[in-house]
Amino acid sequence: MSAGSGSGPTVSPEVPALLRWATSRLSPDGGLDAEVLLADLLGCDRAKLLAMDGEIDEEGLRAYEKRIVRRQGGEPVAYITGKKEFYSLEFQVDARVLIPRPDTEILVDEGVRFLREERGGVGTVADIGTGAGPIAVSMACQVPGCSVIATDISSDAIDVARSNADLHGVGGRIRFVIGDLDDPLRQTVVEEGVDAILCNPPYVLPGDDRVDPTVREFEPSLAVFGSGDPLRIYERLARAASDLLSPGGLIACEVGLGMERDVLSTLSSAPGLRDARILRDISGLDRVVTARKVVADG
Ligand SMILES: C[S@@+](CC[C@H](N)C(=O)[O-])C[C@H]1O[C@@H](n2cnc3c(N)ncnc32)[C@H](O)[C@@H]1O
Numbered sequence: 001m002s003a004g005s006g007s008g009p010t011v012s013p014e015v016p017a018l019l020r021w022a023t024s025r026l027s028p029d030g031g032l033d034a035e036v037l038l039a040d041l042l043g044c045d046r047a048k049l050l051a052m053d054g055e056i057d058e059e060g061l062r063a064y065e066k067r068i069v070r071r072q073g074g075e076p077v078a079y080i081t082g083k084k085e086f087y088s089l090e091f092q093v094d095a096r097v098l099i100p101r102p103d104t105e106i107l108v109d110e111g112v113r114f115l116r117e118e119r120g121g122v123g124t125v126a127d128i129g130t131g132a133g134p135i136a137v138s139m140a141c142q143v144p145g146c147s148v149i150a151t152d153i154s155s156d157a158i159d160v161a162r163s164n165a166d167l168h169g170v171g172g173r174i175r176f177v178i179g180d181l182d183d184p185l186r187q188t189v190v191e192e193g194v195d196a197i198l199c200n201p202p203y204v205l206p207g208d209d210r211v212d213p214t215v216r217e218f219e220p221s222l223a224v225f226g227s228g229d230p231l232r233i234y235e236r237l238a239r240a241a242s243d244l245l246s247p248g249g250l251i252a253c254e255v256g257l258g259m260e261r262d263v264l265s266t267l268s269s270a271p272g273l274r275d276a277r278i279l280r281d282i283s284g285l286d287r288v289v290t291a292r293k294v295v296a297d298g
Helices: 015-025 033-041 046-051 058-072 075-083 100-120 132-142 156-166 183-188 213-218 230-244 260-269
Strands: 083-086 089-092 122-128 145-150 173-180 194-199 244-253 271-280 286-293
Touching: 015 033, 033 046, 033 058, 033 075, 046 230, 058 075, 058 286, 075 083, 083 100, 083 122, 083 213, 089 132, 089 156, 100 122, 100 132, 100 194, 122 132, 122 173, 132 145, 132 156, 132 173, 132 271, 145 156, 145 183, 156 173, 183 230, 194 230, 230 244, 230 260, 230 271, 230 286, 244 260, 260 271
Parallel strands: 122 145, 122 194, 145 173, 194 244
Antiparallel strands: 083 089, 244 286, 271 286
């Protein structure tokens, strides 16, 4: 049986043998990826896949080999399957958007906690730099009484986010606006104010050699590195929070490793903000900086 290369028999079509072949091609740690890529192709979960002992057809074999070749080239699994789970929801992703990371879920945790405990489950949330929409869509799903404004400078990202919102039935409660950082908010919420500003900005410095080379190669540069000094972004966000948050409102921003003190100081020194603090993610890393709008001036 050919594996699709047209060069004769190479791969057994039996699922267990196929997984062994793929795992060896993706070694040293490719077993999980091999399983996820095949389970997705066959439309089943990994448990069901591992219990299979039948063969897959020629077309499936060719498609699977193509996936393994893409993965061998470093392409992230999520771009190959076209999906990524975030906050227990499935998001469609492709090369137009950053792949949502579990690290960012803490931002949603904080937004949900704030709206439920301090706003009675209603209010307006802004998600600046929405990407595939994981923050905006998760907030809308978790807090049915809230409305969301989701912005991004990339019209491609807005298209992906909008389709994810529709996929999860919350498109009617999210306003999508293309624009630079807080500009869209200043045009839309000046009168009514906004209760929470959530943002996972592009915070990686271009010269940061801790960045995985596949992130550099495959994910959108604008989403990873942005187009300037990340600290200027936090300064803009702090000004927007001072100007636009309703009294007691929340700003919560994801930060890069080692940036937390600078961002803390930026939010602490913004007029109209108080109680700046750092939140740790599930790995114990300083991941999010928050602050609150003062309740009354003076
Ligand atoms: C780190 S990604 C975050 C995406 C998504 N919120 C998430 O957490 O997966 C940053 C996003 O900000 C957008 N972005 C970059 N510069 C921007 C700017 N000046 N104004 C608005 N959005 C911007 C990028 O297009 C990208 O979608």
